[in-house]
Amino acid sequence: xxxxxxxxxxxxxxxxxxxxxxxxxxxxxxxxxxxxxxxxxxxxxxxxxxxxxxxxxxxxxxxxxxxxxxxxxxxxxxxxxxxxxxxxxxxxxxxxxxxxxxxxxxxxxxxxxxxxxxxxxxxxxxxxxxxxxxxxxxxxxxxxxxxxxxxxxxxxxxxxxxxxxxxxxxxxxxxxxxxxxxxxxxxxxxxxxxxxxxxxxxxxxxxxxxxxxxxxxxxxxxxxxxxxxxxxxxxxxxxxxxxxxxxxxxxxxxxxxxxxxxxxxxxxxxxxxxxxxxxxxxxxxxxxxxxxxxxxxxxxxxxxxxxxxxxxxxxxxxxxxxxxxxxx
Amino acid sequence: xxxxxxxxxxxxxxxxxxxxxxxxxxxxxxxxxxxxxxxxxxxxxxxxxxxxxxxxxxxxxxxxxxxxxxxxxxxxxxxxxxxxxxxxxxxxxxxxxxxxxxxxxxxxxxxxxxxxxxxxxxxxxxxxxxxxxxxxxxxxxxxxxxxxxxxxxxxxxxxxxxxxxxxxxxxxxxxxxxxxxxxxxxxxxxxxxxxxxxxxxxxxxxxxxxxxxxxxxxxxxxxxxxxxxxxxxxxxxxxxxxxxxxxxxxxxxxxxxxxxxxxxxxxxxxxxxxxxxxxxxxxxxxxxxxxxxxxxxxxxxxxxxxx
Numbered sequence: 001x002x003x004x005x006x007x008x009x010x011x012x013x014x015x016x017x018x019x020x021x022x023x024x025x026x027x028x029x030x031x032x033x034x035x036x037x038x039x040x041x042x043x044x045x046x047x048x049x050x051x052x053x054x055x056x057x058x059x060x061x062x063x064x065x066x067x068x069x070x071x072x073x074x075x076x077x078x079x080x081x082x083x084x085x086x087x088x089x090x091x092x093x094x095x096x097x098x099x100x101x102x103x104x105x106x107x108x109x110x111x112x113x114x115x116x117x118x119x120x121x122x123x124x125x126x127x128x129x130x131x132x133x134x135x136x137x138x139x140x141x142x143x144x145x146x147x148x149x150x151x152x153x154x155x156x157x158x159x160x161x162x163x164x165x166x167x168x169x170x171x172x173x174x175x176x177x178x179x180x181x182x183x184x185x186x187x188x189x190x191x192x193x194x195x196x197x198x199x200x201x202x203x204x205x206x207x208x209x210x211x212x213x214x215x216x217x218x219x220x221x222x223x224x225x226x227x228x229x230x231x232x233x234x235x236x237x238x239x240x241x242x243x244x245x246x247x248x249x250x251x252x253x254x255x256x257x258x259x260x261x262x263x264x265x266x267x268x269x270x271x272x273x274x275x276x277x278x279x280x281x282x283x284x285x286x287x288x289x290x291x292x293x294x295x296x297x298x299x300x301x302x303x304x305x306x307x308x309x310x311x312x313x314x315x316x317x318x319x320x321x322x323x324x325x326x327x328x
Numbered sequence: 329x330x331x332x333x334x335x336x337x338x339x340x341x342x343x344x345x346x347x348x349x350x351x352x353x354x355x356x357x358x359x360x361x362x363x364x365x366x367x368x369x370x371x372x373x374x375x376x377x378x379x380x381x382x383x384x385x386x387x388x389x390x391x392x393x394x395x396x397x398x399x400x401x402x403x404x405x406x407x408x409x410x411x412x413x414x415x416x417x418x419x420x421x422x423x424x425x426x427x428x429x430x431x432x433x434x435x436x437x438x439x440x441x442x443x444x445x446x447x448x449x450x451x452x453x454x455x456x457x458x459x460x461x462x463x464x465x466x467x468x469x470x471x472x473x474x475x476x477x478x479x480x481x482x483x484x485x486x487x488x489x490x491x492x493x494x495x496x497x498x499x500x501x502x503x504x505x506x507x508x509x510x511x512x513x514x515x516x517x518x519x520x521x522x523x524x525x526x527x528x529x530x531x532x533x534x535x536x537x538x539x540x541x542x543x544x545x546x547x548x549x550x551x552x553x554x555x556x557x558x559x560x561x562x563x564x565x566x567x568x569x570x571x572x573x574x575x576x577x578x579x580x581x582x583x584x585x586x587x588x589x590x591x592x593x594x595x596x597x598x599x600x601x602x603x604x605x606x607x608x609x610x611x612x613x614x615x616x617x618x619x620x621x622x623x624x625x626x627x628x629x630x631x632x633x634x635x
Contacts, residue, residue, distance in 0.1 A: 003580070004428050011432040014500070015439050022443045030538045042457065045537060049451025050463070052444045053508055057467050060483060060505035065474070067482035078481075121369060124362045139370045141625060142377070145617035146610050147566030149585045153592060153606040154376045157383070157599060167394055169599065171379055174395045203373065211629050235358070260473045267568045271589055283569075286477050291573065296481055303477045313473045321469045325461070328520075 022052065065307070071300035078296040086301035096302075099280040103263060103309070106198055106281060110262035111255045113202045118209025118254065122217050123243065137214065141207030148204070148267030155200045156272050161185040190278040197279055200268050205261060209254045216250035217243065260313050264306070282306050380603050385409045388600035413604035422579055423605050426587040430609075433499055433571065433583055434564045438557055441504040441511060446553065448508075449515035450541045454527055468516075471509040479506075480573050487574065494581055499574045503564050511556055518552040519545055551623075558620060559627035562613050584609040 029048035033041050075082050090096040121140050125133045143151060160170030164182055168174045173183040187193050220243060228238050266283035273279045275288070282302060290299025383396045387410055399405050418424040452464055487498040522545060530540050546553075568585040575581045577590060588605050595601060617624050 004425075007428055007432050010496070011436050014436045014497075018436060018440045018500075019443055022440070022447075026447060026538060030536060034536075042455075046451050046455040046457035046460070049455060049537070049541075050448045053448030053512060054463070054467055056444060056501070056505040057471065057508050060486075060502055061471060061474075061479050061508075062467070064479035064482035064486065068478050068480075071481055117369065120365065124366055127362055128366070136366050136370055138621065140373050142614075142617060143373065145562060145613040145624070146377075147568065147585050147613070149568050149588050149592075150566070150606050150610045153588060153602055154380050156592070157380060157603065158376050160599075169391065169393075169395050171376070171395070171397070174397065203376075206373075208629060211625055264475045264477070267585075270568070271592055283475070283477060287569070287572075290481055300481050303475070303480070306475050307478045310473050310475060314470055317472050318465055318469050321465065 025052065068300045068303050071296055072304045074297045074300075076295045076297050078300075082297065086297045087305075089298065090301070090305070095275075095280055096285065098278050099275070099282045099285040100305070102194060102278075102280060103282040103306075105194065106201070106262040106265060107259050107309075109195075110198050110201045110205065110265075111258035113198075114206045114209040114258050115213075115251060115254055117202070117206045118213045121206070121210045122214035123239065126214065126217055137207075137210055140210050143204045144207045146204070148200075148265070149271045151200055151204050152268050152271035155196075155203070156187070159186045159196060161187070187273055188277045193273065193277050193279050197268055197272060198262075200272070201262060201265055205258050209258065212250050212254050213247060216247035220246045256313055256316055260310060263309055282309075380606060383599060384413055384603035384607050385411065386600070387412065388598075391600045391603075392597075413600045414608070417601055417604045417608060421591075421601070421605070422582060422587045423584065423608055425579060426582050426584040427608065429581055430565060430583045430585075432496055433503075433575070434561055436496075437500040437503040437564060438560045440500060441507050441560055442553060442557055444504065445508055445511035445515055445556075446546060446549065447541070448512045449519050450537070450545050452512070453516050453519045454540070454545070455537055464516075468509045468512050472513060476506050476570065484573060494574070494576055494578065496575075496581065499571065502570060502574055503560075503567075506570070507560050507563070511560065514556060515549065515552060518549055522548055551626075555623045555627035557627075558616060558624050562616060562624075562627075565613055 026048065029051075030045070033045050033048065036044060071078050072086055073081055073083060075085075117140075121136060125136045128136065146154075157169075158171045159173075160168075161173055161183055162168055162170075164177075168177050168183050172186060177183045186196055224242060225238060228242055233241070264283055265281065266287065269275055269279055269281050269284045270287065275281070275284045282305060286299055286302040286306065289295045289302055293299075379396045382399055383391055386396065386399065386405075387408055390405070390408060399409075418427075452460065452468075483502065484493075487493050487495075492498040526544060527540055530544060535543075566585065567583075568589060571583045571586055572589075575583065575586075577586055588602075588609050591598075591602055591605055
């Protein structure tokens with residue numbers, strides 16, 4: 001208990017000193033600026049405000065990223081230059097092929113399924129009384145509060161498998177065997193296991209999709225929907241020709257946001273199969289190469305591959321930002 | 329009315345009647361369909377977590393021999409429910425200590441990250457300087473989705489160089505840095521909605537940027553700051569990857585996600601401990617979720633809405 005108290009005191013101490021340090025830093029900088037010539041003052045004052053943030057990001061994010069690029073051209077220990085050897089070795093590595101293929105699959109399938117369920121919940125729950133609607137949305141959103149490892153545990157328990165001679169304690173095998181089938185080692189049977197792992201991410205992220213889609217659905221003017229219905233449009237037609245176009249920009253946002261999460265996703269695979277049974281993904285392979293095998297060169301090269309795959313999403317974000325700036 | 333008119337009215341009435349009938353049937357059909365499909369979805373989304381919760385309070389001997397749903401089918405088993413698994417996980421395994429470690433990792437960096445981000449957001453929005461948009465796009469917008477993995481290998485060496493390997497300080501700094509782009513981005517897009525006249529009026533009255541920031545911008549941004557604080561808190565609480573890379577598994581710094589992960593690896597069939605352990609890691613985020621749901625949802629979706 002003593003160490004616990006020390007730890008808590010340490011943490012409290014750090015919070016107080018860090019906050020004070022930040023505030024004092026800004027006050028000192030501001031005071032100094034009041035005494036600098038007008039010409040410099042304006043520019044420096046801006047730097048005083050954004051400086052600490054840029055310094056943190058540069059030192060711990062941007063600079064290491066460039067070092068990783070360099071390391072990706074070095075050997076396992078990170079000492080001598082080997083050119084493109086690490087990248088070329090991926091071309092003949094079966095495990096890397098599986099990892100890249102699976103990551104692409106995750107990036108495409110997970111966002112689409114989240115959107116499908118998000119649409120169903122958002123559109124259907126919109127017809128319920130307000131209290132029920134918010135209850136349904138809470139239930140679907142709840143997994144977003146849980147860690148990926150926690151969700152991994154929850155679903156590993158659902159997928160649990162015992163030999164046929166013993167009672168099944170996993171829900172899925174419980175249902176499956178009560179229907180007269182032999183129990184299945186779901187997480188070991190490829191390619192089904194890839195889908196079962198992706199499902200965990202879908203289960204976690206659908207709440208996010210639901211909230212954004214539901215907000216967009218509620219923006220659609222009621223008169224527009226009523227007018228279409230009076231004109232004899234079926235519900236499906238109303239959905240296809242009015243609702244869908246009206247919420248398309250929200251759908252793009254959800255699609256790209258979840259795609260990035262799926263591309264980077266590591267914890268689900270790491271905690272449920274660790275990439276065994278052909279479920280490897282890039283982020284998990286990166287961790288293995290870099291921190292289990294200590295192959296720094298290959299690890300760095302994999303990180304760069306992952307980075308390259310996010311470039312389309314970076315471009316989308318920058319374009320969206322610039323477009324928003326221009327309209328102001 | 330002529331007989332033709334009567335006939336026409338009757339026909340119209342019949343047509344309207346039959347249309348209302350089909351509408352009623354359709355309406356009833358869709359009324360049922362909506363409720364059935366939503367009920368099904370809610371079950372899929374809640375039953376797995378419920379199964380975990382129920383299992384965590386069942387005796388070890390029962391968990392390994394019968395499915396958790398038997399509790400619902402044979403209520404006599406309810407009397408066997410116990411908190412023994414929690415006692416074991418918290419006091420006889422690493423989980424109790426890891427809980428404290430997670431708190432120590434999570435709280436300080438939330439304050440640090442948001443304080444620095446708030447200053448930067450104000451600077452980017454309200455202090456004009458040359459090349460501002462370039463700096464903003466390069467350091468904030470471009471980094472919004474860059475995978476952290478790209479920084480890990482050199483980062484481990486950098487902290488080793490400063491003698492901070494495996495220390496709480498290293499993970500505080502890393503989380504603050506990794507969360508910075510999103511925090512600045514959301515705060516700035518909120519601060520740009522502050523009325524320009526107020527800021528200008530304050531400037532005319534001779535207020536410095538520091539005063540305007542402290543007295544006007546910051547108080548007005550409280551709701552966003554609250555959402556972001558919750559988001560930063562939860563995402564660090566739930567983080568596994570960064571903790572594994574920077575802190576590792578040594579017991580005095582091990583966080584709960586790592587403890588749970590290690591239990592999954594070494595005691596993969598001890599479901600009485602795994603279920604209780606998993607619930608210990610989830611309880612704080614779930615409390616935050618149920619008590620601060622509005623802020624929580626806004627925090628998790630804010631970035632995307634503004635984007």
